[in-house]
Amino acid sequence: MTNGASTPGMGETLLFLTDEQVRKGIEAMFFAYRGFTADPDRILEKMDYGRAHHRAVHFIHRSPGTTVSNLLSILGVTKQSLNRVLRALIDEGLVEARVGRRDKRERHLYLTAAGAELERSLSDAQRTRMRAAYRAAGPGAVQGFRQVLEAMMDPELRKQYQKLTEGGA
Amino acid sequence: MTNGASTPGMGETLLFLTDEQVRKGIEAMFFAYRGFTADPDRILEKMDYGRAHHRAVHFIHRSPGTTVSNLLSILGVTKQSLNRVLRALIDEGLVEARVGRRDKRERHLYLTAAGAELERSLSDAQRTRMRAAYRAAGPGAVQGFRQVLEAMMDPELRKQYQKLTEGGA
DNA sequence: TTGGAATGTCAACAAGGCTGACTTAAAATC
DNA sequence: GATTTTAAGTCAGCCTTGTTGACATTCCAA
Numbered sequence: 001m002t003n004g005a006s007t008p009g010m011g012e013t014l015l016f017l018t019d020e021q022v023r024k025g026i027e028a029m030f031f032a033y034r035g036f037t038a039d040p041d042r043i044l045e046k047m048d049y050g051r052a053h054h055r056a057v058h059f060i061h062r063s064p065g066t067t068v069s070n071l072l073s074i075l076g077v078t079k080q081s082l083n084r085v086l087r088a089l090i091d092e093g094l095v096e097a098r099v100g101r102r103d104k105r106e107r108h109l110y111l112t113a114a115g116a117e118l119e120r121s122l123s124d125a126q127r128t129r130m131r132a133a134y135r136a137a138g139p140g141a142v143q144g145f146r147q148v149l150e151a152m153m154d155p156e157l158r159k160q161y162q163k164l165t166e167g168g169a
Numbered sequence: 170m171t172n173g174a175s176t177p178g179m180g181e182t183l184l185f186l187t188d189e190q191v192r193k194g195i196e197a198m199f200f201a202y203r204g205f206t207a208d209p210d211r212i213l214e215k216m217d218y219g220r221a222h223h224r225a226v227h228f229i230h231r232s233p234g235t236t237v238s239n240l241l242s243i244l245g246v247t248k249q250s251l252n253r254v255l256r257a258l259i260d261e262g263l264v265e266a267r268v269g270r271r272d273k274r275e276r277h278l279y280l281t282a283a284g285a286e287l288e289r290s291l292s293d294a295q296r297t298r299m300r301a302a303y304r305a306a307g308p309g310a311v312q313g314f315r316q317v318l319e320a321m322m323d324p325e326l327r328k329q330y331q332k333l334t335e336g337g338a
Numbered sequence: 339t340t341g342g343a344a345t346g347t348c349a350a351c352a353a354g355g356c357t358g359a360c361t362t363a364a365a366a367t368c
Numbered sequence: 369g370a371t372t373t374t375a376a377g378t379c380a381g382c383c384t385t386g387t388t389g390a391c392a393t394t395c396c397a398a
Binding site: 069079083100107 | 376
Binding site for chain 3: 369370371372373374375376377378379380381382383384385386387388389390391392393394395396397398
């Protein structure tokens with residue numbers, strides 16, 4: 001593939017984008033992701049936590065009572081890797097793991113007050129930047145942004161994403 | 170901040186986005202970035218390289234003859250970290266480091282034929298997914314996508330990005 | 339000529355991924 | 369009721385990729 005978009009006869013939804021233009025999108029993702037994580041990273045560093053802790057806290061906040069295996073499938077890491085992070089969060093009183101009522105093998109995860117406070121400070125920082133970016137880009141841009149990102153996901157991850165965010169996108 | 174957008178009197182460029190909606194954008198970034206790196210990661214794994222090598226190869230391709238310190242500032246890592254990666258690429262004949270003509274302290278970095286081949290296979294994979302996402306999202310979405318990403322970058326990184334991509338966005 | 343910049347390198351360390359092996363408890367199934 | 373499967377946790381060890389700190393070399397520029 002050298003310049004797919006300039007080849008005629010590629011179907012009705014053809015976009016006339018050169019490889020160079022697509023490449024710019026790739027670099028935009030790279031640089032933007034750095035910005036995306038910069039604010040939480042600064043907060044986490046002070047507390048001796050990392051991005052892995054952030055992700056766990058985020059999704060526990062998002063789905064209170066979620067099980068360990070559910071979290072594993074969302075985060076896409078091994079249980080050993082998640083366990084290291086989760087143990088730290090539990091030991092330090094940010095997360096509570098309750099034994100399941102129906103199925104006692106399961107652990108249901110909840111943020112404690114302290115955990116919720118950390119989550120709030122992390123997501124406030126991240127949302128502030130996000131909101132500023134939306135404002136700078138304008139109302140029309142937001143929808144396109146989300147559409148492209150969604151289309152970029154692996155189908156499996158897209159399902160997870162849609163399940164999480166369903167109800168009033 | 171609980172719901173900035175619903176508070177009246179926030180200025181003329183106000184976007185009526187709830188915290189929940191902004192949060193979905195955050196999750197979209199998270200899941201999309203996984204997809205974004207998935208294809209190159211698969212290729213790299215076979216060759217015993219990692220994302221760090223990919224980034225170096227990408228930006229050397231992008232700016233042939235770039236110096237080590239310029240690459241450092243783009244990648245935002247320490248020279249020790251970059252050096253490890255660069256040494257591997259040079260030792261294995263993917264990158265060539267030429268001593269500067271004017272300033273002999275500088276090393277100018279170039280991809281060899283083998284390096285260019287790897288770069289091509291990585292970026293083909295990544296561009297294919299990107300192009301598919303653009304196609305799925307539609308023409309209008311692409312501009313919004315880029316605008317939001319650009320607005321999300323740290324100002325310093327945005328300058329780097331714009332310098333790289335200037336001339337026909 | 340001397341100070342500082344660009345580069346490279348050594349050593350040591352940490353976070354956060356991974357695999358593999360194994361245990362425990364409880365649910366599910368035969 | 370016995371067996372198998374599932375959910376979770378744990379131990380050990382490995383890899384990549386980031387970090388600091390110290391130090392050497394080379395060479396431009398004031």
